[in-house]
Amino acid sequence: MPGIGLFRLIYASRSRIGGEAAALASILAEARANTAVAGITGVLLHSPDGFAQVLEGSLAAVGATFERIQNDPRHGEVAVLEAGPADARLFAGRTMAAVDGTAASDLARPVAADPAALLALLHRLLAASSPAGGR
Amino acid sequence: MGTDPATADAMPTAEPADEAASLLAALEGPALLLEADGSLGLVTAEAARLLALEDDPPAGLGLPELLDRARLAPAARAAFDRLATPSGPDEARLTDAEGAAFAVRRVALPHRRLALLLRPEVEAPAVCPLARPDPLTGLADRTGFRAALTARLADSADQGLGLLMLDIDRFRIVNDTLGPQIGDRLLATLAARLRRALRGSDLAARLDGDEFAVVVADTSDPPELEGLARRLMDVLGRPYLIHGQPVTVGLSAGIARAPQDGRDADTLVRRAAMALHAAKAAGRGRCAAFTPEMQSRSETRRRMETDLRRAFALRQFALHYQPQVDVTCARLLGFEALLRWRHPALGPVSPALFVPLAEEIGLIAPIGAWVLMTACREAMRWPEPLFVGVNVSALQFEQGDLLAAVGEALRHSGLPAHRLEIEVTESALLTNPETTLATLGRLREQGVRIAMDDFGTGYSSLTRLQSFPFDKIKIDRSFVSGGRGVAEGRAIVRAITGLGTSLGMRTIAEGVETLEQLDAVRDEGCREVQGYLFGRPAPAEELDAVIARFAPSQRMPPCPESACSA
Structure with a gap:
């Protein structure tokens, strides 16, 4: 649905929790709860090295969510890869989906990531993580 | 998941x-x-x-x-x-x-x-006097901060406390390029991050502009304070999304501890500021803790500042003059005026030391006006058509009225405008190109000649030469001395000379000290030189001898008019 005032932001960051499962689980749960409340769709890619996330929603919601994320000590070296108005949601119908990119991606140097390549990777991983398109 | x-x-x-x-x-x-x-x-x-x-x-x-x-x-x-x-x-x-x-x-x-x-529950105001919070950020302002720090110093005799001072690197650029609205929004968001990153017992304040301070309760442990400073620099230095636009800034931090570095608020704040200053001087994006050496350095500086003000009041400065020569016919063209300061106790102080200090304390415009006046008056004693070259600092374009100072110097001395040459560095053109170029244009309209100084260093850009019809390009001494490699130096001298010729600008090689260097720059097409080989900078009273030495002599070939006319 072409959203009026739809805004998309993509960032990558380095993890400060290593591969710690419990810490990761709570990050994912918080991400889902926070973005659902704010009407934000997107995807969160994680690996022991880092995170990459697509946030899409109203500018106010994306801005507030991003600012909350920036305050989080569990990651650092945040790089904004893309920020701007968007025509349509790329991840419409999905609340913040989490994708384990440990095997597939190199998030060791997230700052160097290329937004287009990252987006393609996110889509590929998202498709692979939903077997037979099943939810 | x-x-x-x-x-x-x-x-x-x-x-x-x-x-x-x-x-x-x-x-x-x-x-x-x-x-x-x-x-x-x-x-x-x-x-x-x-x-x-x-x-x-x-x-x-x-x-x-x-x-x-x-x-x-x-x-x-x-x-x-x-x-x-x-x-x-x-x-x-x-x-x-x-x-x-x-x-x-x-x-x-x-x-x-x-x-x-x-x-x-919010603490009672008596414990944490935030009488007048800063309206933009909601943090304590300088007054409230000082009161709170004083109260805490009185309470915390045992555990001690830490004081962090943080400021945004080059915040002015954010304000200038993105506008004050974005700048304000950034300050407010940064302050919110700061508050969130601290414990309830810590106190954050906005002291001034983009300068923030944090009182860290109950610890004066250096590694702990440094860890906190780094954590704050990390979180506050992450990208901001302001009105949909990503903005990233860097921060520097200074640390002072009570009671080790001071027992009262003013001392502690001063010392944290000193540490912050040291962090910025070391290259920004850093964190430094106060050390006693900073204190002595800062005292030396303060003394130097007082001495510099006194030196200016008592006119303890002098100008020395170094000849510039046309080497095709060994003809003297003029002198560059160089500022000298002999400190009563320390002896000669390098301009590289005192000029930046003079710029910082706002003394450069009056000193610059004095230099112009003195140099023009001195040049009036020289035979026509010898000129005098005067260096001007970038800040003279901003702080002082350079046009007025030049006009006054010419009027009072009676020196024709074409015998004054103003030397500007590339960095002066970078700081504020529009104003600077406009001022230079007005000067040139009045007949004053304009030279580009130290060309080839810093942010050299050939396009800069196109931005203004300079009369002369001064090739930096590093290309002449071979300090950057003899072959490379020669190639650059050749390139600049060629460029000057095609743009109709004269070129002069600085720092020529030996005959080999003279031959080299001459071979590369450079006709004018300045350097020890033709004379060291000398006081005004010794110039008559220099001028006499260059007086036309039968032994030299006649100078073709076209080659030497400026």
Whole structure:
């Protein structure tokens, strides 16, 4: 649905929790709860090295969510890869989906990531993580 | 996680953007989110801390189980349970096991979810005097900060405390390029991050512009303070999204400790500022703790500052003059005036030391005006058509009225404008190109000649030469001395000379000290030189001898008019 005032932001960051499962689980749960409340769709890619996330929603919601994320000590070296108005949601119908990119991606140097390549990777991983398109 | 059914939730019904944002704002800080079935959807890290939970509670836990894990007074526990019931009261004031008070407020969310917002009770103003918070950031202002720091120093005799001072590197550029509205928004958001990153017992303040301070309670342990400073520099230095635009800034930090570095607020603030200054001088993006050497360096500087002011008042400066020569016919063209300061106790002080200091303390414009006046008056004693070259600092374009100073010097001395040459460096052109070029243009209209000084160093750009019709390019001495490699140096001299010729600008090689260097620059097409080979900078009273030495002699070939006319 072409959203009026739809805004998309993509960032990558380095993890400060290593591969710690419990810490990761709570990050994912918080991400889902926070973005659902704010009407934000997107995807969160994680690996022991880092995170990459697509946030899409109203500018106010994306801005507030991003600012909350920036305050989080569990990651650092945040790089904004893309920020701007968007025509349509790329991840419409999905609340913040989490994708384990440990095997597939190199998030060791997230700052160097290329937004287009990252987006393609996110889509590929998202498709692979939903077997037979099943939810 | 991707296959978790929860990720495939349908989109929540569209909420107005503002409502979503306010919900998020509501969930800032300590908060619990309860799903429609009563299970916990979210426990923020701040809430976990406030409830003294040992570790992060697993998602999906029920509220009663969560409260079992929390350290709460029994009465508080019951009140909590009532709050979770939609029909019950929507606000309660509770105490935790330690007796600290906090308020809990229930907010209904769409989809029958509930948020419980936990807010620690604000300390009484007497403990934390924030009489006049800074309106932009809500932090304490300088006055409130000083009062609070003084009060805390009185209370914290045993454990000591730390003082961090932070400022944004090159904040002015943000303001200048993105506008003050974005700048203000950035300051406010940065301040909110600062507040969130601190413990309740720490105190943050905005001292001035982009300068912030933090009183760190109960510790003067250097590694701990440095760790905190680095953490703050990290979080505050992460990108901001301001009006949809990503903005990133760097920060520098200075640390002072009580009682080690000072026992009163003013001393401590001064020393933290000194450390901050040192961090910035070391290259920004750094953190430095105060050391006694900083104190002595700063005292030396302050003394030097006083001495410099006195030197100017008493005109303890002198100008020395170095000849510039046309080497095709060994003809003297003029002199560059060079500022000298002989300190009564320290002897000669390098301009590289005192000129930046003069710039910093706002003394460069008056000194520059004195230099212009003195140089023009001196040049009037020289035979026609010898000229005098005068260096001007970038700041003279900003702080002083250079046009007026030049006009005054010419009028008072009677020196024709074409015998004055103003030397500007490339960095002066970089600081404020429009104003600088406009001023230079006005000077040139009056007949004053303009030379580009130290060309080839710094941010050299050939396009800069096209931005203004310079009369002369001065090739930096480093290309002549071979300091950058003899072959490379020669190639650059050749390139600049060629460029000068095609742009109709004369070129002069600086720092020519030996015959080999003279031959080299001459071979590369450079006709004018300046350097020890033709004369060191000398005081005015010795110039008659220099001028006589260059007087036309029978031994030299006649100088072709076209080659030497400027």
